[in-house]
Amino acid sequence: MKYNFDEIIDRNDTGAIKIDFVPDLWGRNDLIPLWVADMDFATAPFVVEAIKKRCEHPVLGYTHKCDSWFDAIVRWQQMRYGWSVERDWLNFVPGIVPGLGHCLQAFTKPGDKILIQTPVYHPYILVPQNSGREVVMSDLIVPSNEALRGLDGAGEANFDIDWARFERDVEGCKLFFLCHPHNPGGRVWTRDELCRMADICFRHHVIVVSDEIHADLTFAPHRHIPFSSVSDVAAMNSITLASPSKAFNMPGLTSSYSIIPNPDIAATFNRWLDSGEFNLGHLFAYETVVAAYTNGTEWLDQCLAYIEGNIDFVLQTLRADMPLIGMIRPQASYLVFLDCRGLRLPVEELNRFFADEARLALNDGAMFGKPGEGFMRLNVASPRSVIRRAMQQLKEAYDKRFG
């Protein structure tokens, strides 16, 4: 490999949330932090180079979205997904989660209902709730514990949509926050599923906000298909939020953007963004989006191969040494949802087991909604030696309790 993902990089004293918040949240500082969804690998070098190069010019003044920013996004979406995005569909958004908040402000009022598919990335619950909207949790179908422990011989199970429930839940909602690919399941929704969601939402006058932040981390043979690209109905009734931040490990840079083919939806959204200059952006976002999308393919291929190696390693270790723990094998990204239901521990005790016995800082699956109870989310975007040590610690704790 040209790029070295084995290198251990000390992130202490960089203000890393993943590290600095551990003592407050877990009450101890000897845990391996494998929770917040960023990577412990070096950010792609051409991204860092772009920042350095820009700093060679001594004036860091107000900067507009240059042609190169629009061109890089249009090229990337075309090259990776065959999606022909037009320049005037694009705008800068100051982060995907803030983008969800801006969608709420632009299209809904307090008391309005927002549809989400639980378990899901927790800000989907918190952002609407914190702004006085009602969250409608359309639970996904959770695979059985047997399937996730590889006991049923059926291959890779993942979350599925309960369509009857989705049809019921969508009724009366204003927006649907679609997590595509899905976090924490790593599910890459298929064309059929996307078309069906698009049709149902269109019929019910529900605008779809498709968060595609994990898209570039999709593993073959799965293919990410942009929601908005699946049909005219989808294109005319959606807002896509995307960013190179996950794939190139630059989430500290706030470099997201919106893609809105419907001019009326775009006008409403952009008017709201304009009103507070939320879409002004910043020069490092522009420079680094261009750098990532212009130079990114080879680095991304190698990073994905490395992450897949980590996922394989975790799966093999669980199957061989900790058969009571299953996992959802992600079809995209580096978040592995561990199925700990076989341990038969109540939620609090499960969390204590991982922290105090295995000494791992992981996300409690319950924070993503009720169907996440009994799961723990493990971030495997770390050097293999760290993941190996984490699995060793987990095995020792497991053997003591369940061996």
Ligand SMILES: Cc1ncc(COP(=O)(O)O)c(C=O)c1O
């Ligand atoms: C599905 C999803 N959306 C959004 C985000 C965060 O995006 P941002 O940092 O741009 O707000 C994350 C981070 O984990 C995520 O998993």
